[in-house]
Amino acid sequence: MPIKGKPNSLDIAHLAGVSQATVSRALRGHPAVNRATRERVLAVARQLNYTVDKNASNLRTQQSGTLALLLFEDPTVDDSNINPFFHSMLGSITRVCAQRGYDLLISFQQLSRDWHADYEDCHKADGLILLGYGDYREYRSRLEALVAQGTHFVRWGAVLEDQPGISIGGDNHAGGAAAARHLLALGRRRIGFLGHASQGAPEFLERYQGYAAALREAGLVADPLLQADAISTEQAGREAAELVLERGARVDALVCASDLIAIGALRALQARGLRVPDDVALTGYDDIPMAQFTTPALTSVQQDTKRAGELLVDTLLKMVQGEAMAPIKLAPQLVVRQSCGVSQAPARSPATVTTLPAHGRRPSRGARH
Amino acid sequence: MPIKGKPNSLDIAHLAGVSQATVSRALRGHPAVNRATRERVLAVARQLNYTVDKNASNLRTQQSGTLALLLFEDPTVDDSNINPFFHSMLGSITRVCAQRGYDLLISFQQLSRDWHADYEDCHKADGLILLGYGDYREYRSRLEALVAQGTHFVRWGAVLEDQPGISIGGDNHAGGAAAARHLLALGRRRIGFLGHASQGAPEFLERYQGYAAALREAGLVADPLLQADAISTEQAGREAAELVLERGARVDALVCASDLIAIGALRALQARGLRVPDDVALTGYDDIPMAQFTTPALTSVQQDTKRAGELLVDTLLKMVQGEAMAPIKLAPQLVVRQSCGVSQAPARSPATVTTLPAHGRRPSRGARH
DNA sequence: CTGAAAGCGCTTACAG
DNA sequence: CTGAAAGCGCTTACAG
DSSP states (O other): OOOOSSOOHHHHHHHHTSOHHHHHHHHTTOTTSOHHHHHHHHHHHHHTTOOOOHHHHHHHHTOOSEEEEEEEOOTTSOTTOOOHHHHHHHHHHHHHHHHTTOEEEEEEEOTTSOOTTTSTTTTSOSEEEEEEOSOHHHHHHHHHHHHHHTOOEEEESOOOTTOSSEEEEEOHHHHHHHHHHHHHHTTOOSEEEESOOSTTSHHHHHHHHHHHHHHHHTTOOOOGGGEEOOOSSHHHHHHHHHHHHHTOOOOSEEEESSHHHHHHHHHHHHHTTOOTTTTSEEEOSBOOGGGGTSSSOOBEEEOOHHHHHHHHHHHHHHHHTTOOOOOEEEOOEEEEOSTTOOOSSOOOSSSEEEEOOOSSSOOSTTOOO | OOOOSSOOHHHHHHHHTSOHHHHHHHHTTOTTSOHHHHHHHHHHHHHTTOOOOHHHHHHHHTOOSEEEEEEEOOTTSOTTOOOHHHHHHHHHHHHHHHHTTOEEEEEEEOTTSOOTTTSTTTTSOSEEEEEEOSOHHHHHHHHHHHHHHTOOEEEESOOOTTOSSEEEEEOHHHHHHHHHHHHHHTTOOSEEEESOOSTTSHHHHHHHHHHHHHHHHTTOOOOGGGEEOOOSSHHHHHHHHHHHHHTOOOOSEEEESSHHHHHHHHHHHHHTTOOTTTTSEEEOSBOOGGGGTSSSOOBEEEOOHHHHHHHHHHHHHHHHTTOOOOOEEEOOEEEEOSTTOOOSSOOOSSSEEEEOOOSSSOOSTTOOO
């Protein structure tokens, strides 16, 4: 065997005594190839450690067998600390891609970069998965550009009306409502909300609206004095909690738009000598791994990241194949721990999990509408 | 503009009134191109939203501008739970790749899969970054195969003598010793070790050896009754702690080979009614985010994942360019929290950090040997 | 400074 | 069932 670089299909052809076209067919399992021929070719290929050059085959077929995951982060967030919620999404997406035989390209983009043309246009990926918490108003126009170019993409985030492209997200309204109802059922009445309740953060806004709706159901009104904006970081949570406390209004519970916010709030409360849950009860959102280690352990709204990853990948793959797909909302689950005080449910396991019906959308497998 | 698919360089050439070769040169910033010509080409390209087809250019140049990150996990680990330590490595590697202008392909491989030919051979990546905790004996032969094929790769893990390829890793001996010395300084004498102390897990073995060396320095001997094997999961940690306790030998401290093991041990101890740190002190390893949220917060040995990511990527990139590189050991830091009891150091901040000198290797920037 | 031409390694109609 | 040939979209000597 010559000690040249990687062998190509012509090398295999010579050694197997067939044409290069036949090598290609044999390797791809083309049905017309004679069985004996195919086996000869495969044997030679294996012996030479031959693999098909992806650049060449992709160029020829005009597809890449690769998906790109683009993660946008709030620029204010510390570079090295990706939101833990995304880790679990990433793990799930990676595995599903592998199962489907696709490679995954990943990139942590800044909103400022000119990403829209990056991957699919240059044929490095067949489609894009967008993940992130940037200001929705800022990047909505980017989504429109992607749609206009015919780029295939799915996005994790709030599922809104009249949205460019396909979004898959949790039912944030149901999740926010569940957290608030849980607190109401435990007798809390002065319930605040920590997190951006604005158009720029539609997921948080929906959680806020769910929270407010639950209060209304109970004949209460969401008190603006008990709400403070926060992005999804511990520090922002701490500052938001301090802001609410400084306003002096009575508060006996805080629904937080994320676990990181809740952890920050927990620290702020404890620093003030307030007891959680005795003085102020707390709920988080996402159920990141840390939630079970805080003291008290955090009651949180869990999103099914495993299923989310599957839906994102499979939806995108179908879109790449030309199918028209629809947005999907996933039902969240309330995970009850100790940060809200005694639950009425008998605490048999360390955490009690309640599945919530999705709000307005069917959460079932492959749900479309 | 015709509504055909993506424009190619010939389309640009026609519209700019130049040859296709000139378009290619202009786009790549070739110095010989006339300034006015280049600007005309760039203007047309921008207008048509043209991007170079990577498959074509990679095929032509025989390189990909892409690195592949292969993560191996212990097959016994739950699929959805990647070791949190790897998350932070992953974040760091991703960012460095982006900074260096490289794309990153990621894959969570099972050891069983035939990965060695996967990425570089088929020209999807110029080099491989290997990350993982599989059994070292099992995959050492794979590393040898990679070396034999001339594949460019770097690996995160124990830096051993006579190792195939280039490894970059923490100074585990120094880390294990630091944890044990800290406990010794606090008056503990019956110090155990939780984690695989075998050739199959060289990082854990080195930590164990550091621990044993520190005991020897203090005139003590590592008691086999106080050691139990564990892979890096909470459950394994719990079981290992239970095993040690069941043996009935007196124990007043446990050095754990990872934070997950320590968290499991913490739960096992507390379930038995033992107080941490009063009855048994505990140290972890890796300083994952959860370590600061346990009660008591976990004293741990921190690895500089940011720097590790930089070194992995930059070393690999140099290897791709033909440079010969050497292994690197990174100095770890002891992060003191509450799980070992009162520290002699005045606890000014919530955590006291001590940088340790690397053991036997220079930890300095770009260190080689 | 620019163009014509070769060629990277495949896949896939088109013949036979 | 198999081969000869075209062509995917680039980059880069080679001329001029």
